[in-house]
Structures are given as C-alpha cells and as structure tokens.
Amino acid sequence: MSQTQIFHDHEADLGHKVKWYAKRVTVYGILLLWAFICLFPIYWTITTSFKLAPDVMQGNMIPFVDYTPQWRGWRSLGMSPDTIGEYSTVRAEFVKRFLNSTIVALSASTLAVLLGSLAAYGLSRFEYRFGFMRNDDISFFFLSQLILPPVVLALPFLVLYREIDMLDSRIGLILLYTLTVLPIVIWIMRDQFSSIPIELEEAALVDGLSIWGAFLTIIVPIALPGMVAAFILSLVLTWNEYFFAALLTSTDATTLPVMVASQTGSQGINWWSMAALSTAAILPLIVIGIVLERYIIKGMAAGAVK
Missing domain, CATH: 1.10.3720.10 (MetI-like)
Incomplete structure (x- = not known):
C-alpha cells in the first residue's frame, strides 16, 4: 500500500472520528440545554425561598454571588432553624x-x-x-x-x-x-x-x-x-x-x-x-x-x- 493511500485512509478515519465527536457533542449539548430548561424552575423556586424582597424584584439568581441567602421564607412558615423548635x-x-x-x-x-x-x-x-x-x-x-x-x-x-x-x-x-x-x-x-x-x-x-x-x-x-x-x-x-x-x-x-x-x-x-x-x-x-x-x-x- 502506497503512502498516499495510507494518508487518504488516515484522513478518512480522522474525518469519521470528527463527525462522530461532533454528533455526540451536539446530542449531549441539546440534552444539557433541555435538562437546564426543565430544572431551572425548580432551581428558581428553591433559591427564591431564601431571598428577600429586593432580591426577588431585582432578579438575583446566584446565591452568595448576587445575594446572601436568608431564611425569610422558611421563617414565615415556622420551619427555619431558629423557629423549628417553637410552636407555630x-x-x-x-x-x-x-x-x-x-x-x-x-x-x-x-x-x-x-x-x-x-x-x-x-x-x-x-x-x-x-x-x-x-x-x-x-x-x-x-x-x-x-x-x-x-x-x-x-x-x-x-x-x-x-x-x-x-x-x-x-x-x-x-x-x-x-x-x-x-x-x-x-x-x-x-x-x-x-x-x-x-x-x-x-x-x-x-x-x-x-x-x-x-x-x-x-x-x-x-x-x-x-x-x-x-x-x-x-x-x-x-x-x-x-x-x-x-x-x-x-x-x-x-x-x-x-x-x-x-x-x-x-x-x-x-x-x-x-x-x-x-x-x-x-x-x-x-x-x-x-x-x-x-x-x-x-x-x-x-x-x-x-
């Protein structure tokens, strides 16, 4: 087999691998995007329970970066660490x-x-x-x-x-x-x-x-x-x-x-x-x-x- 043929075969294998990896990246990228879309409302709900009114209105999203988590929401239900032992x-x-x-x-x-x-x-x-x-x-x-x-x-x-x-x-x-x-x-x-x-x-x-x-x-x-x-x-x-x-x-x-x-x-x-x-x-x-x-x-x- 000539070197030219070996080069072309190697190039074809490389092209197949690139296509395979590109397909996998695309599929997993779509799945990750869909998982993010599905899970974001749950994330938003959980983080909102630890926000104050200004944080909610300003749309702060990332705890300890955009805002400092508080127990305001859970305290109003009597389920914060400082109220869980008391009658509510x-x-x-x-x-x-x-x-x-x-x-x-x-x-x-x-x-x-x-x-x-x-x-x-x-x-x-x-x-x-x-x-x-x-x-x-x-x-x-x-x-x-x-x-x-x-x-x-x-x-x-x-x-x-x-x-x-x-x-x-x-x-x-x-x-x-x-x-x-x-x-x-x-x-x-x-x-x-x-x-x-x-x-x-x-x-x-x-x-x-x-x-x-x-x-x-x-x-x-x-x-x-x-x-x-x-x-x-x-x-x-x-x-x-x-x-x-x-x-x-x-x-x-x-x-x-x-x-x-x-x-x-x-x-x-x-x-x-x-x-x-x-x-x-x-x-x-x-x-x-x-x-x-x-x-x-x-x-x-x-x-x-x-």
Missing part, C-alpha cells in the same frame, strides 16, 4: 395541608391504578360490544373525558357534593381525583397489557390457573413497571390539582396547592413564603421520582417493543 400555627397548618395532600393523592392514585388496570386488562384481552361501540370506541370514550374542561363540571359536582354531604371531605376529593386520572391509567395500562403475549396466559390456564390466577401471578408482575409509571403520573396530577380542591374544600380537607395560592393578597404576592411552600410541596415528588426512576423508564419503554 402556620407550620401546624402546613402539616395539616401536607397530610391532606398525601392521603388524597396516594389514595386516589392507588384506587385509579387498581380500577384502571382491571378495565385495561379487559379491554386488551376480551371483545366488548356496547351498542355501536367496540373496544377501541370504549377506550376513546375514556380518553375523551380529558377533553372536558374542569370548570364545566364545577357546578354539577358542587351541587352533588352538597346534597350528599361530601363538601370539605377527603373522601370526596379521593373519589373525584380517581375519576379524573382513571382515563389516563386505562390508556397506559391497556398498551402495557397489549404488549404482553397472550400465550403466557394460555399456558397458565393449561397448567390449571384461573383467569384471575393468571392475571395476578403472570401478568401483573410483568406489567408492574407500567403500573408504577401510571401511579406516579396519577400522583403528580392529583398532588398538584388546585381547581377542585379550592372549590370543594374550605378548612378540613384543603390541600397544599390551595395553601400555596393563598400567599397572594391585596398587598401583593409573598414570593418567599410561596417559594418555600412550593419547595416543600415538590420535594416529595422529586424523591419519589428518583427512587422509582427505573420503573418509570421501564414503563415508558415496555410498550415500544412487542
């Missing part, structure tokens, strides 16, 4: 709202996943006929419930809950939130169950298991990542829901989003208190997302390959 009515109210949000969101998400998984399994394995509607039509009917604006349901639910004495109650919010996230769970889980070969159930039935036995021992363990992903999505939606919580509750069952919104008043917005409340409200979701990250990824990718 605001902190007691926050704990009450936090417990309400936790109980309502966890209960509604769990109930939605249980009911939605059963409905999705039926739609993926059996043929139904309801008038002119078939399985696909029934599935779309569930999804179409998300198109309806919540404000349209405000008056009917307000009148209904007043008649059955469920205003300002946790059980009322749990049932309502279950209905709101149930269509999403059904669609997610129907795709999960459809990706599981039906031959697994047929083999289980041949071995003597019932339909329920095959579902619980064979299908549920395989579809568990999708169920966890549906649960987390339901949890995020119910945890952050504000409209119905503000409409149907007043004192006993009020949730965290209502308390966060209450930081606005005639004298303006208490930014540091709102930021501290928001930080305390989103931290549990961040922790749950980090702990269950592998299930979320499996649940998102499970239906991609059949």
Whole structure:
C-alpha cells in the first residue's frame, strides 16, 4: 500500500472520528440545554425561598454571588432553624395541608391504578360490544373525558357534593381525583397489557390457573413497571390539582396547592413564603421520582417493543 493511500485512509478515519465527536457533542449539548430548561424552575423556586424582597424584584439568581441567602421564607412558615423548635400555627397548618395532600393523592392514585388496570386488562384481552361501540370506541370514550374542561363540571359536582354531604371531605376529593386520572391509567395500562403475549396466559390456564390466577401471578408482575409509571403520573396530577380542591374544600380537607395560592393578597404576592411552600410541596415528588426512576423508564419503554 502506497503512502498516499495510507494518508487518504488516515484522513478518512480522522474525518469519521470528527463527525462522530461532533454528533455526540451536539446530542449531549441539546440534552444539557433541555435538562437546564426543565430544572431551572425548580432551581428558581428553591433559591427564591431564601431571598428577600429586593432580591426577588431585582432578579438575583446566584446565591452568595448576587445575594446572601436568608431564611425569610422558611421563617414565615415556622420551619427555619431558629423557629423549628417553637410552636407555630402556620407550620401546624402546613402539616395539616401536607397530610391532606398525601392521603388524597396516594389514595386516589392507588384506587385509579387498581380500577384502571382491571378495565385495561379487559379491554386488551376480551371483545366488548356496547351498542355501536367496540373496544377501541370504549377506550376513546375514556380518553375523551380529558377533553372536558374542569370548570364545566364545577357546578354539577358542587351541587352533588352538597346534597350528599361530601363538601370539605377527603373522601370526596379521593373519589373525584380517581375519576379524573382513571382515563389516563386505562390508556397506559391497556398498551402495557397489549404488549404482553397472550400465550403466557394460555399456558397458565393449561397448567390449571384461573383467569384471575393468571392475571395476578403472570401478568401483573410483568406489567408492574407500567403500573408504577401510571401511579406516579396519577400522583403528580392529583398532588398538584388546585381547581377542585379550592372549590370543594374550605378548612378540613384543603390541600397544599390551595395553601400555596393563598400567599397572594391585596398587598401583593409573598414570593418567599410561596417559594418555600412550593419547595416543600415538590420535594416529595422529586424523591419519589428518583427512587422509582427505573420503573418509570421501564414503563415508558415496555410498550415500544412487542
């Protein structure tokens, strides 16, 4: 092989390597930019909870560079280092709202996943006929419930809950939130169950298991990542829901989003208190997302390959 040929081969390899590195840098650059865009609101919220009013208005962003962090926002909630050991009515109210949000969101998400998984399994394995509607039509009917604006349901639910004495109650919010996230769970889980070969159930039935036995021992363990992903999505939606919580509750069952919104008043917005409340409200979701990250990824990718 001549030196000229060796030179050209070396130049071609070098060109391929440059293109490969350029592609990698571009991809990772886009991912880093997207991560920054997604995480910046969380960073802004956390840092704002340590700012004073002038720092908020001036848009200071970097702690210890643009401003000196203070405990103003956390002190207003009774959760700063100098007030955490003392009794605080605001902190007691926050704990009450936090417990309400936790109980309502966890209960509604769990109930939605249980009911939605059963409905999705039926739609993926059996043929139904309801008038002119078939399985696909029934599935779309569930999804179409998300198109309806919540404000349209405000008056009917307000009148209904007043008649059955469920205003300002946790059980009322749990049932309502279950209905709101149930269509999403059904669609997610129907795709999960459809990706599981039906031959697994047929083999289980041949071995003597019932339909329920095959579902619980064979299908549920395989579809568990999708169920966890549906649960987390339901949890995020119910945890952050504000409209119905503000409409149907007043004192006993009020949730965290209502308390966060209450930081606005005639004298303006208490930014540091709102930021501290928001930080305390989103931290549990961040922790749950980090702990269950592998299930979320499996649940998102499970239906991609059949």
